[in-house]
Amino acid sequence: MRRLALCLAAASCGGDPGATEAQRYLTDPAFRRAELVASLTTADNDYARLRLARYDSADARDWSLRPVWNPPAAPLVPANAPLRALELPGSTDRASLLSLGEAAFSRYPAMLASTTVEATLRAPGAAARYGFWTSPDGQVGGLLRVALADGTVGLAYSCATCHRAPDAEGNAVAGLANGALDLGALGADSNPTIPPAEEARLRRWGPGRVDVTTDDGREPVAIPDLRAVREQSHLQRSGAVRRRSLSALAIRIETLLITSHHEAVRPPREVALGLALYLDSLADSLPAPHVDHPGAAVFAARCGRCHAPPTWGGGLVAADEVGTDPALARSPTRGTGSYRVPSLRGVGARRWLLHDGSVEGLDALLDPARLRDDYPGTRGVAAIPGHVFGLDLPASERSALRAFLSAM
Numbered sequence: 269m270r271r272l273a274l275c276l277a278a279a280s281c282g283g284d285p286g287a288t289e290a291q292r293y294l295t296d297p298a299f300r301r302a303e304l305v306a307s308l309t310t311a312d313n314d315y316a317r318l319r320l321a322r323y324d325s326a327d328a329r330d331w332s333l334r335p336v337w338n339p340p341a342a343p344l345v346p347a348n349a350p351l352r353a354l355e356l357p358g359s360t361d362r363a364s365l366l367s368l369g370e371a372a373f374s375r376y377p378a379m380l381a382s383t384t385v386e387a388t389l390r391a392p393g394a395a396a397r398y399g400f401w402t403s404p405d406g407q408v409g410g411l412l413r414v415a416l417a418d419g420t421v422g423l424a425y426s427c428a429t430c431h432r433a434p435d436a437e438g439n440a441v442a443g444l445a446n447g448a449l450d451l452g453a454l455g456a457d458s459n460p461t462i463p464p465a466e467e468a469r470l471r472r473w474g475p476g477r478v479d480v481t482t483d484d485g486r487e488p489v490a491i492p493d494l495r496a497v498r499e500q501s502h503l504q505r506s507g508a509v510r511r512r513s514l515s516a517l518a519i520r521i522e523t524l525l526i527t528s529h530h531e532a533v534r535p536p537r538e539v540a541l542g543l544a545l546y547l548d549s550l551a552d553s554l555p556a557p558h559v560d561h562p563g564a565a566v567f568a569a570r571c572g573r574c575h576a577p578p579t580w581g582g583g584l585v586a587a588d589e590v591g592t593d594p595a596l597a598r599s600p601t602r603g604t605g606s607y608r609v610p611s612l613r614g615v616g617a618r619r620w621l622l623h624d625g626s627v628e629g630l631d632a633l634l635d636p637a638r639l640r641d642d643y644p645g646t647r648g649v650a651a652i653p654g655h656v657f658g659l660d661l662p663a664s665e666r667s668a669l670r671a672f673l674s675a676m
């Protein structure tokens with residue numbers, strides 16, 4: 269009651285209504301908590317329960333009590349470059365946060381690699397074999413050297429390890445999923461005492477898929493295309509997070525960085541917010557769909573009710589209705605019963621499609637033969653069920669649709 273009375277007297281309590289969203293996210297726990305709650309599609313999965321228990325929950329396990337971590341780090345190449353922490357801007361204007369976010373995308377340690385993984389990667393040619401990209405300036409897969417608390421230097425992945433890839437012309441594209449990255453094989457090869465069942469699970473991921481949620485790797489999902497983040501109504505394949513505001517995205521990124529470091533540390537909030545602003549800006553690089561293309565009419569008739577312009581995506585569709593493998597939608601860790609309708613902006617450049625990356629490329633997605641048990645898919649000979657939309661169209665209309673989508 270005392271607190272409430274003070275709040276009524278002081279406009280700043282519970283947030284200054286005149287403050288920008290960025291300022292409120294950075295300074296106002298009540299605002300952040302409210303944004304988190306409003307962004308949860310359901311409170312009934314492990315991911316939501318953990319966040320409700322720890323995110324500005326004002327109890328002893330509150331993540332905001334964890335130390336802020338901004339460690340000295342540097343890309344692998346050149347090997348003698350000094351390790352430096354990200355420079356946090358003194359002001360919170362959009363331009364400063366955006367450039368911090370761009371730097372953090374390839375310079376902030378998102379996840380530490382184990383020392384055995386590090387040893388595997390040191391072998392000549394290993395990084396390329398597991399699908400880490402190399403850029404013209406010699407950078408390798410967004411890998412970082414990081415100064416750790418115990419005085420050693422560790423190896424870390426950055427966002428760019430998974431979320432950056434070369435396009436067909438070989439240019440690095442920030443946000444595009446690295447469809448070649450095979451972290452399952454890397455993990456299996458780096459652990460000589462791995463139990464056979466676990467090894468089989470990791471090897472089944474194949475390129476372009478990662479399980480960033482479960483401890484035993486049973487739920488790999490295709491790395492998503494972050495260039496379309498601004499256009500998605502929901503985040504994560506199962507749509508567990510409503511992408512209702514910039515803060516909802518920043519809080520999602522904060523959560524990812526806290527859980528990937530085992531809840532021991534948290535990132536500076538400016539870094540999470542900068543990353544959110546940066547990811548939102550990536551859609552500016554996407555081509556505008558050619559709405560006068562012959563395939564556009566086919567799309568409008570068959571696809572537009574779910575993939576609706578101007579985002580070319582939509583809300584949630586029950587797993588039974590879309591008919592793809594329902595395991596992730598029903599997962600106790602992050603399921604919602606549904607899959608989100610992904611924005612198709614930029615889809616022409618994506619290698620793996622659908623939540624589990626079961627389909628390689630648009631030709632396969634639109635090929636009616638994939639519904640047959642003897643279909644020779646990239647991930648094995650088996651039917652790829654579900655998302656049957658458009659498969660009954662005459663070949664000429666399917667190829668018009670294909671051409672329309674490739675240019676998106």
Ligand code: HEC
Pocket residue numbers: 373378379425426427428429430431451477478479480489490491492493494497500502503504505506520521524525543547602
């Ligand atoms: C080891 C690979 C990996 C790394 C490193 C990684 N991500 Fe991801 N990211 C994924 C996967 C896999 C998903 C899909 C998760 C899901 O759908 O449940 C994902 C999902 C996301 C999403 C939701 C996008 C959408 O369309 O639903 C955002 C936002 C995101 N990542 C941002 C980041 C940022 C920012 C970083 C760096 C701080 C990062 N990721 C680091 C693999 C990675």
Ligand code: HEC
Pocket residue numbers: 505567570571572573574575585589590592593607608609610612615618620621622623624633655657658659669673
């Ligand atoms: C009933 C709603 C619905 C209709 C109609 C629909 N889609 Fe989808 N689409 C979805 C959902 C939901 C997903 C995600 C499914 C999953 O991840 O398992 C999806 C995924 C996709 C993907 C994969 C994108 C990616 O990045 O993984 C493409 C491509 C696609 N749809 C194209 C089309 C086309 C082309 C049509 C029309 C022929 C169409 N869709 C009709 C709901 C729909």
